[in-house]
Amino acid sequence: MKLILLGIDGLSYTSFMKCTPAFLLHLFKTVHRGVVFNKRPQDHMRSWMEVLKVKNEEVRDLIEIAELINIPSNEYFDVMENSTMSELNTLVKSISRLTWRRPAIARITVLDRSLHRGKGNKCQLYKLIDSVIEGIINEVGCFIIFSPFGEPLSGSKEDHEEYGVYLSTRPRPRERDTLKLQDIAFTFHRLITGN
Amino acid sequence: MKERGDLMNEDFEPEVNEILNKKLKKIIREGREGTGEVKGGKIYHLNRGNILDFLNSFKVAVIDFWAEWCPPCFLISPIIEEMARDYPDVGFGKLNYDEGQDIAYSLGVMNLPTILMFKHGKPVDGVIGAVPRYVIESKLRRLL
Numbered sequence: 001m002k003l004i005l006l007g008i009d010g011l012s013y014t015s016f017m018k019c020t021p022a023f024l025l026h027l028f029k030t031v032h033r034g035v036v037f038n039k040r041p042q043d044h045m046r047s048w049m050e051v052l053k054v055k056n057e058e059v060r061d062l063i064e065i066a067e068l069i070n071i072p073s074n075e076y077f078d079v080m081e082n083s084t085m086s087e088l089n090t091l092v093k094s095i096s097r098l099t100w101r102r103p104a105i106a107r108i109t110v111l112d113r114s115l116h117r118g119k120g121n122k123c124q125l126y127k128l129i130d131s132v133i134e135g136i137i138n139e140v141g142c143f144i145i146f147s148p149f150g151e152p153l154s155g156s157k158e159d160h161e162e163y164g165v166y167l168s169t170r171p172r173p174r175e176r177d178t179l180k181l182q183d184i185a186f187t188f189h190r191l192i193t194g195n
Numbered sequence: 196m197k198e199r200g201d202l203m204n205e206d207f208e209p210e211v212n213e214i215l216n217k218k219l220k221k222i223i224r225e226g227r228e229g230t231g232e233v234k235g236g237k238i239y240h241l242n243r244g245n246i247l248d249f250l251n252s253f254k255v256a257v258i259d260f261w262a263e264w265c266p267p268c269f270l271i272s273p274i275i276e277e278m279a280r281d282y283p284d285v286g287f288g289k290l291n292y293d294e295g296q297d298i299a300y301s302l303g304v305m306n307l308p309t310i311l312m313f314k315h316g317k318p319v320d321g322v323i324g325a326v327p328r329y330v331i332e333s334k335l336r337r338l339l
Contacts (some may be wrong), residue, residue, distance in 0.1 A: 012269070013269035013270050014269050014270070014272060014273050015265055015273075015328070016270050017270050017271070017273065017274060017325070017328075018273065028270075029270055030264070033266045034264070034266065035263060035264055035265070035269065037263065037265055094267075151212075155290050163263065163269060175264075176262070177264050178264050178291075
């Protein structure tokens with residue numbers, strides 16, 4: 001079974017109606033959905049490490065058991081300056097080369113980086129990312145698409161909306177609650193183990 | 196409580212309206228704090244302490260019932276913010292369902308998101324689910 005945890009920094013439900021990303025809206029209507037809560041300030045590395053390193057002795061860190069794509073080592077976490085197309089092309093190529101002996105975790109940063117800088121047309125970026133997501137998700141059996149935080153609110157790297165996206169083949173853990181970042185890790189673990 | 200992604204109209208019978216209004220006013224009286232000056236063109240975060248002042252301050256008012264765990268609520272939120280800027284004579288408020296369940300129940304709100312429209316403080320129309328702006332706008336214009 002091909003499994004992927006796909007994180008898109010800065011992806012937000014608040015732009016779905018304006019930008020109408022067709023595939024994401026299709027998923028919104030057809031798979032399980034939820035809201036990720038991550039209180040400001042949201043440091044990129046801390047946010048991702050909460051997902052990748054599980055604070056539970058009984059559960060192995062995702063960083064050890066999954067293939068990581070576009071997730072650099074700690075010291076270079078915030079230094080990802082690839083252009084839009086370069087990042088997305090590399091991501092798609094890396095995923096196409098996977099043997100799927102292990103689950104995959106991939107990260108898209110271009111939306112967040114562009115919006116922080118006030119560069120690029122937001123809806124064009126949504127459209128581009130939407131088509132990349134469609135290509136990836138159509139290849140896999142089970143998935144979690146999430147954003148560790150919402151859209152940037154200013155030029156500051158730690159300033160985003162506190163609510164992110166969760167779309168998955170697996171329901172959110174609690175019906176009437178937001179997902180915390182550790183919930184993403186545990187839910188992906190359950191997808192892997194089938195529990 | 197369910198999220199709804201489709202369009203649905205909620206028409207209130209006059210007798211039901213009367214009962215709901217009385218119940219709402221009772222709830223509000225019990226927890227009234229007062230808001231001070233209420234102006235259009237912005238979004239008010241409503242609770243049992245300020246909802247009556249809010250409704251009394253506008254001929255037409257719109258309340259968006261939402262919850263932070265409700266994805267469709269985030270789809271509709273920017274539309275409400277945009278409309279608040281475009282209709283400064285209309286009062287726009289948001290009420291977090293988890294913080295005002297008694298008010299939501301008293302107004303018959305059973306699904307999220309629900310947008311209720313008030314005229315002279317009374318609920319007269321509503322929209323359930325994440326719908327495009329024109330759906331909310333066409334209903335609102337009939338009240339102006």
